[in-house]
Amino acid sequence: MVGMMPSIPLTVLVLVGVGSPALLFAVLGGASLVNRPSPERSTGPLAAGAMTVSCVALVLAFVVYGTTATDAQLLSYGAWSTLHEGGIAIEFLVDRLSLGFAALSTAIAGVVSAFSNRYLHRESGYNRYFALLALFVTGMLLVALAGNIAVLFIGWELVGLSSALLVAFFHERPAPPANAFRVFSVYRISDAAMLSAAVLLRHSAGTGSLALLFGGSVESSAALTGANATIIAVLLIVAVAGKSALLPFSSWLPRAMEGPTPSSAVYYGSLSIHAGCFLLLRSAPLLEHAPAARLLAGALGAATSVFAAMTTRVQTDVKSSLAYASLTQVGIIVVEIAIGWYTLAFVHLAGHASFRLLQFLSAPNVLHDLHGIEAAMGDRPVSGGSSLERLIPDRLRHRLFLIALERGFLDSILDRFFVDPFMRVARQLSRFDGWLCDAVLPAEPQAAVPGGDDQDE
């Protein structure tokens, strides 16, 4: 049973943990807003300080919780309205899972922040990068600690927006914003699925509280069973698939590599890509009531893992290769959750997030070393050893190679069956609007008046 009486130190520690990166974003974002970006010599220490404070507070919260409590606790920080009860409130649900993931998130963000401080030295968007990193960490902590679906959604959206804006970080070239828009489009599908799940939760259970719904309590079992549980779980799986790049949404992952390497590391190697897995872990009690959804999650995870394992082998750049390698593990984690091996899934998640972060961050150095070796040898080092590929018949191997090279043709499938028809219908409707005006009042042919729009008020 969820304990509803929070201890005071825990409340303060969690507030400090979440508040530090939020305050950092307010400071850096506010400075950018008034066109007075803080100089590098203060941004770096500020970011390091905020991440350290947040990490220490959340680790302490984890320790305090572990020594004083056995049940999940719902910490409330007030509601939006004093006039109406049952409205939207700022609530955090703390237990070992949420505090563990939150502490891990800030530790990883702290490492990335320290690395970025040197990596982005004298980069024109230095301040913008740290502001967005702070926004991302705030979002991740809200996802990790959310006590109700509104808070979860706030975090989910903040992670998505900061991700898209960091993909477009080098915005003087057309490719990063174009790819960021594609990434954000998939995130919006994920957001819509999440919000739809929230709508259905409130409609069927009369509450958006995660403590009741995902807490594994008697109330949650009574509130959500049968078709409702399955539909909500499927919507959550769609949200997870979008955010964690599971099939059929995997095609955005290589596009997201346009951003700076540290942001690729923290988002697509380490934290953001695992946010979906965390949500699935969080909603495990719900999945228990929806076997069909569990089966779907397992199938998606397995298919994604196989697809990503193939695709990662044919990538020509190290970041895309690492991103698909991450996806392979994410797929396996999803399968573990679907089977019900929750502890293993969390350990796998934490270990993989840390390991992949290290790989991403050291990738530029490895490449540098490799180039040195190549220059010394006068040739490329031979990659050898036996591999499983040799067991596959030649023709099948060739086909799989083509599929992997084209990244499963996912982009063209999405374009052909979803994006293009949508755009076509919307453009026709837009033309119809023009026709509607003309139908009411036929336009007279007239020459354009130069500067006709200038006198605008």
Next chain:
Amino acid sequence: MSDARLWLAGVLAFPVLVIAASCLRIDVERLRRLAVASAIAMLLATLAAPLSPALRGFALRSAALSSMPGGEAIVRIDTLSAALLPFAAGLWLLTVAVTPRAALDRRGLRRTAVATLLTFASFLTESAVVLLVLSAASVWTFLSALDDPAHQYQRRVVAVYLGVSTLLFALGVALLTAPGVQNTVLEAAAMWCIVAAALVRKGIVPFHAWVPEVFDHGRLGPAILFNAPQVGAYMTVVLIVPRASPEMLRVIALLALGTAVYGAALALVQTSARRACGYLFMSQSALVMAGLDCTSVSALAGGLLVWLSAGLAFAGLARCVLVLEARRGRLDLSTYHGGYERMPVLAVTFLAMGLACTGFPGTLGFVGEELLVDGAVDVFPVMGFAVVIASALTGLAVLRMYFSLFCGRAEAQGHAGLRLGLRPREAWTFVALVVALVGFGVVPRPLVDSRFAASDEILRLRQLRIVESRR
């Protein structure tokens, strides 16, 4: 003279002062400075309305324009109007502070003051007749802004659509105020006329074609000032919600939800920034309408909040487009324009206002949309899903606009010395607007409480009328 009357006279004196000064031969830039100072003073003065309980009880009633026993309040300040008055003043300040110099002449300044006066007066009345007169006057003001040869077609389109809307409104008010129509077919007919008038004025599908046309090829500035206050929403709250049958409200809500999704989808595929703004406005203003026509307290409060947030955020976003046009000419969204490094404040404020407009977390719009969905789910579940789709699509449309207008192209070296940044007055106005939208998004309680109080009051009035009609 009571304090409230004195306060009201003082507030109304600010736009009147600008109108009077515009008739004198003073320099346009000095007139603009006077308008900015007056708008700031008006905004500060109107903030007294939500803060002072003494002002909120003020009403001037008359039985001359109504068949209702006890008459109607010709002028009144209540919980609903208390937040709308600073809203109207804020829109005026935004207009006079950031509209480019070349786009705001003496007549333009006078017109903005007249439009503000009319909007302000509209928000002060609950009389159908007074509202009709003010609505007709504001349509006439809007038409007068389109009287140059370049915009004759748009002027005729607006005249047809809003002329029909005004006629329907007049017919409805005439039927509604006639003696002995209560609980008769005539009252229902009157209500349908007013509903149709409000739908046309708000640009609800299928009566919407004038909105994208006037935004795209008409004059953007007057279009923003005419549409952003959403007087059609006010008509709905004051005249329709208390009297309309549940079926009538259901029809309005369904049309509004369809418009919200339709506008959002079409905003996403436009190549003209102005036309995209028009569809964004349609989508957001339809969400307001959907919330107002739902009889749940939370949904109604959400609708009232979205009204304020979407109105301010949309006006700010469209003004950003106007400011950009003054520097670059017409903006095509099918290409990347670049320039973030040279206009960082404009880029950041554009993005922030766009996100506020679409109800992104951390902004006032999110609070409004959450309440709207939260309250509507039980009464009208389909509303929740429509809001979700509309919100997802408008978010995409805004980010597409942002990327297109500020990213993707390095500035040519030869043009690097050109000054493209905002003037201090423009920058501080945009920044103040963003701070307000984010500030109320992070600490929404005072505004949420005030909107809950207003929606309680509106629904209490509706219950009272239902009980009266049953008698």
